[in-house]
Amino acid sequence: MPELDATFLALPARSLAAAALHRADELGAEHADFRLERQRVAHATLRDGKLQSAGDSEDVGLAVRVVHDGTWGFASGYVRTPETAAALAEQAVATAKISRVLSSEPVVLAPEPVYADVTWVSAYEVNPFDVPETERIARLRELSERLLAADGVDHVDASFTQVLENKFYADSHGTTTTQQRVRVEPRFEAVNVDRGAGRFSSMRSLAPPAGRGWEYLTGTGWDFDTELAELPDLLREHAKAPGIEAGTYDLVIDASNLWLTIHESIGHATELDRALGYEAAYAGTSFATIDQLGTLRYGSPALNIVGDRTAPHGLATIGWDDEGVQTQAFDIVRDGVLVGYQLNRQMAHDHGATLGVDRSNGCALADSAGHIALQRMANVSLRPDPAGPSVEELISRVERGIYVVGDRSWSIDMQRFNFQFTGQQFHRIENGRLAGQLRDVAYQATTTDFWGSMEAVGGPQTYVLGGAMNCGKGQPGQVAAVSHGCPAALFRGVNVLNTREEGGR
Amino acid sequence: MSDARGANKGMSDAPQELVDAALAASTADGCIVLVHDHTEANLRWANNTLTTNGRMATRNVTVVSTFDHADGTSVGVVTRSVSTPGEITGLVDAADSAGRAAGPSEDAAPLVEPYGHSDDWAAPPAETGIDVFAGFARDLGAAFDAWRRADRMLFGFAEHQMTSTFLGSSTGLRRRFDQPTGRLEINGKSADLTRSSWAGLHSRDFTDVDVTAVAADLERRLEWARTRVDLPAGRYDTILPPTAVADFMVYALEAFDARAAAEGRNVFAGEAGGTRVGETLSALPLSLRSDPHHPGLECPDFELTSNGLWLHQSEFDNGRPLAPTRWVDQGRLAHLVGTRAWGGANAVDVSPFVDNLILDGAPDPVSIEEMVADTERGLLLTCLWYIREVDPQTLLLTGLTRDGVYLVENGRVTGAVNNFRFNESPVDLLARATHASEARPTLSREWSDYFTRTAMPALRIPDFNMSTVSKAS
Numbered sequence: 001m002p003e004l005d006a007t008f009l010a011l012p013a014r015s016l017a018a019a020a021l022h023r024a025d026e027l028g029a030e031h032a033d034f035r036l037e038r039q040r041v042a043h044a045t046l047r048d049g050k051l052q053s054a055g056d057s058e059d060v061g062l063a064v065r066v067v068h069d070g071t072w073g074f075a076s077g078y079v080r081t082p083e084t085a086a087a088l089a090e091q092a093v094a095t096a097k098i099s100r101v102l103s104s105e106p107v108v109l110a111p112e113p114v115y116a117d118v119t120w121v122s123a124y125e126v127n128p129f130d131v132p133e134t135e136r137i138a139r140l141r142e143l144s145e146r147l148l149a150a151d152g153v154d155h156v157d158a159s160f161t162q163v164l165e166n167k168f169y170a171d172s173h174g175t176t177t178t179q180q181r182v183r184v185e186p187r188f189e190a191v192n193v194d195r196g197a198g199r200f201s202s203m204r205s206l207a208p209p210a211g212r213g214w215e216y217l218t219g220t221g222w223d224f225d226t227e228l229a230e231l232p233d234l235l236r237e238h239a240k241a242p243g244i245e246a247g248t249y250d251l252v253i254d255a256s257n258l259w260l261t262i263h264e265s266i267g268h269a270t271e272l273d274r275a276l277g278y279e280a281a282y283a284g285t286s287f288a289t290i291d292q293l294g295t296l297r298y299g300s301p302a303l304n305i306v307g308d309r310t311a312p313h314g315l316a317t318i319g320w321d322d323e324g325v326q327t328q329a330f331d332i333v334r335d336g337v338l339v340g341y342q343l344n345r346q347m348a349h350d351h352g353a354t355l356g357v358d359r360s361n362g363c364a365l366a367d368s369a370g371h372i373a374l375q376r377m378a379n380v381s382l383r384p385d386p387a388g389p390s391v392e393e394l395i396s397r398v399e400r401g402i403y404v405v406g407d408r409s410w411s412i413d414m415q416r417f418n419f420q421f422t423g424q425q426f427h428r429i430e431n432g433r434l435a436g437q438l439r440d441v442a443y444q445a446t447t448t449d450f451w452g453s454m455e456a457v458g459g460p461q462t463y464v465l466g467g468a469m470n471c472g473k474g475q476p477g478q479v480a481a482v483s484h485g486c487p488a489a490l491f492r493g494v495n496v497l498n499t500r501e502e503g504g505r
Numbered sequence: 506m507s508d509a510r511g512a513n514k515g516m517s518d519a520p521q522e523l524v525d526a527a528l529a530a531s532t533a534d535g536c537i538v539l540v541h542d543h544t545e546a547n548l549r550w551a552n553n554t555l556t557t558n559g560r561m562a563t564r565n566v567t568v569v570s571t572f573d574h575a576d577g578t579s580v581g582v583v584t585r586s587v588s589t590p591g592e593i594t595g596l597v598d599a600a601d602s603a604g605r606a607a608g609p610s611e612d613a614a615p616l617v618e619p620y621g622h623s624d625d626w627a628a629p630p631a632e633t634g635i636d637v638f639a640g641f642a643r644d645l646g647a648a649f650d651a652w653r654r655a656d657r658m659l660f661g662f663a664e665h666q667m668t669s670t671f672l673g674s675s676t677g678l679r680r681r682f683d684q685p686t687g688r689l690e691i692n693g694k695s696a697d698l699t700r701s702s703w704a705g706l707h708s709r710d711f712t713d714v715d716v717t718a719v720a721a722d723l724e725r726r727l728e729w730a731r732t733r734v735d736l737p738a739g740r741y742d743t744i745l746p747p748t749a750v751a752d753f754m755v756y757a758l759e760a761f762d763a764r765a766a767a768e769g770r771n772v773f774a775g776e777a778g779g780t781r782v783g784e785t786l787s788a789l790p791l792s793l794r795s796d797p798h799h800p801g802l803e804c805p806d807f808e809l810t811s812n813g814l815w816l817h818q819s820e821f822d823n824g825r826p827l828a829p830t831r832w833v834d835q836g837r838l839a840h841l842v843g844t845r846a847w848g849g850a851n852a853v854d855v856s857p858f859v860d861n862l863i864l865d866g867a868p869d870p871v872s873i874e875e876m877v878a879d880t881e882r883g884l885l886l887t888c889l890w891y892i893r894e895v896d897p898q899t900l901l902l903t904g905l906t907r908d909g910v911y912l913v914e915n916g917r918v919t920g921a922v923n924n925f926r927f928n929e930s931p932v933d934l935l936a937r938a939t940h941a942s943e944a945r946p947t948l949s950r951e952w953s954d955y956f957t958r959t960a961m962p963a964l965r966i967p968d969f970n971m972s973t974v975s976k977a978s
Binding site for chain 1 (some may be wrong): 552929
């Protein structure tokens with residue numbers, strides 16, 4: 001079990017918090033919270049096995065948020081003295097006062113038990129910052145060179161991002177949390193260039209980013225040696241594959257692709273702040289409005305979606321959120337019907353009666369001290385069928401279709417209706433068997449039609465925790481990491497486009 | 506009220522002194538120090554009400570340490586939030602250790618030597634604060650009142666950032682630049698949320714933002730949308746406003762990667778190891794160009810690898826002077842982006858990235874109003890959204906229309922149409938555009954977080970591919 005980083009614990013978090021919370025109290029704030037956050041990020045990129053760039057950055061900052069006379073106020077800075085922490089509290093209160101005349105309903109937060117002095121550390125074995133950079137780069141180079149040596153591989157792009165995130169939180173009600181998360185994102189992509197045909201093709205490793213440490217690169221949670229050994233054959237077949245004939249197909253979608261469709265069409269659509277219009281001018285709203293809670297048929301009865309901030313190795317997993325709420329797992333879609341939303345404390349109070357809840361489900365997170373805590377996505381995951389079929393069994397049920405593997409391009413509209421996704425691999429299915437790869441495939445649908453066409457979900461043996469490190473939301477923009485677990489699943493009659501024809505070729 | 510930054514006064518933490526202290530502490534053969542002193546203020550609103558606001562300050566110091574070896578030059582790059590001058594030593598040590606341990610860098614090049622410029626090195630860093638919005642907020646409040654009375658709603662975001670960058674090198678080079686970046690994004694809706702319009706703009710200081718005029722344009726568009734027409738997917742005669750052209754052209758800029766093109770792996774790859782430089786891309790003699798001194802779009806005239814989108818850049822090139830560059834010159838692909846090391850090793854003339862983008866040069870510019878008047882049946886767009894690359898081979902992009910697609914019939918707007926998902930490539934659009942307006946400053950909605958300094962024309966595309974219908978309103 002890893003321990004909290006000593007250099008973070010050495011920062012004067014408690015004296016800064018005391019100064020800020022005391023000053024906010026003196027100024028009459030009914031709620032105040034203080035965060036000291038540190039993000040360490042290191043990255044390395046290699047092109048054709050040669051080091052392109054490597055860097056190590058660290059951001060440390062402090063933030064004070066208050067509710068004063070029913071109005072939010074926020075301020076953040078980087079100077080770590082009690083005087084500046086108190087001054088930030090003054091700035092936050094001053095901001096709240098200025099904003100008072102522009103606010104309509106007073107801010108009230110749903111209650112949450114006090115957690116007096118708690119700590120939490122994510123599940124990993126080796127802190128990647130404890131591994132020398134030369135050793136990390138050597139592993140990336142070794143894997144890159146192996147790929148590059150294979151027949152049909154002309155170029156290899158490799159990159160590795162590692163994050164050590166520390167959050168200290170203290171509020172005026174007595175909760176104090178100190179937490180630490182580690183996450184990593186390895187990416188390997190092989191490129192085939194056919195100069196004669198004037199064409200290039202690429203294929204990426206299916207390894208998702210994960211809430212794991214350096215052990216992820218050495219065999220725990222993913223087998224890079226085996227996967228990358230198989231990649232060149234798949235790439236060569238992909239490069240020579242025929243283009244898809246546009247039309248309607250049955251799809252078996254692998255977990256490595258489906259996680260992103262869940263993220264876009266369910267994860268964002270069930271953020272309550274979006275459904276209420278707070279993001280209308282930027283990311284947009286949601287078709288899944290709160291008046292349809294309990295009645296909206298989101299998909300087929302096979303659709304069961306859970307929001308979970310406790311899943312081991314999940315990128316959105318944490319012990320307490322940035323409002324001091326202990327995290328949990330909660331249902332969002334049950335037997336195909338919308339039953340819940342992702343919440344923060346203010347929305348849990350304002351809409352608790354409608355939602356049938358008396359506390360937040362712990363979805364308020366800030367990406368750094370420089371930003372306010374927004375409602376951010378839990379690990380929103382599709383439950384497998386406990387006795388469900390394997391990928392092969394799902395494929396055996398399809399007469400004419402496509403097995404879609406790996407994510408690539410994605411886009412969805414501002415109400416989360418119309419989406420279009422591509423992938424890494426598309427295998428033709430004929431009479432229940434795979435019959436060679438296809439290329440230039442995109443599948444396009446409207447969210448509820450798509451999930452309504454889901455005939456079956458696979459069993460736990462098909463379940464993978466996918467995810468992304470780059471989920472953007474809000475203005476000013478914030479970036480969050482989030483995982484989505486899902487099994488493979490079978491969809492009937494989905495619209496499939498040929499992307500070369502779409503480009504007029 | 507005391508100021509959080511003010512509490513730090515009296516310490517010798519001027520950025521210039523941090524640069525000098527880091528250079529003095531360096532044990533490397535070469536060293537570049539970059540201080541980014543950043544402040545920002547913002548206002549966000551929804552339903553005619555302020556929702557969030559804030560004022561943030563950060564200071565990051567990056568140290569680039571280079572070491573010469575028999576087989577090449579290695580580099581270490583470390584960035585830290587620096588709160589006190591005492592933290593500089595640890596930062597330099599970390600960069601030196603990383604650089605010493607690293608293998609030779611493919612992107613190595615001699616550090617940039619001093620050259621003449623007119624920077625005011627000694628001036629303190631520029632700052633912004635919430636008061637930059639004083640006049641703007643007053644006008645916005647008045648607009649809230651007016652819209653509330655008219656049973657309409659305003660949503661949006663106003664942000665002003667100031668980044669003072671100080672660059673010092675062991676060669677003696679010193680550069681600094683104060684970059685203001687401001688933007689307004691404003692969305693107007695009918696109370697039932699069925700009609701929606703949008704406007705966005707870039708501003709250096711918000712003194713040039715006319716809220717009343719912007720709100721009037723949003724109102725005019727909401728009135729256009731009172732008549733609703735459903736249209737199927739298909740190819741339409743389409744007028745792309747400057748913001749939408751900016752969305753596409755920034756994607757094109759991101760693909761101007763000389764190395765990827767030479768390796769045969771992007772849309773600008775040519776035959777047999779070459780690139781498409783020299784090829785005519787557009788029928789109209791348009792030029793797609795960058796110019797660090799373009800009035801209103803000023804950006805640093807020296808290279809900073811903290812800019813650059815996701816293009817190939819080298820830490821060794823920090824400080825390299827930037828000149829006006831024509832990526833596409835009168836319709837012909839002329840330059841691609843590359844590092845000094847790669848250009849030198851491959852004997853290819855490459856250019857550094859510049860943080861603005863201009864598309865202009867139409868010999869007979871046609872205004873949007875004239876394009877509408879000349880259209881028998883077509884679409885006038887407001888803006889685009891959620892644009893992603895579908896096929897790097899053709900730079901095919903997909904995305905959505907948003908906040909107002911207007912039907913033009915017999916030379917005038919007759920109503921609003923449903924939204925569409927499009928599939929189109931900026932390279933193909935340049936080839937197929939039949940008319941262009943004068944370029945004017947605009948804000949790409951898709952890139953507004955990353956790339957705000959653009960001037961673009963409206964373009965008329967006779968056969969824009971609206972691939973499927975979106976039910977979003």
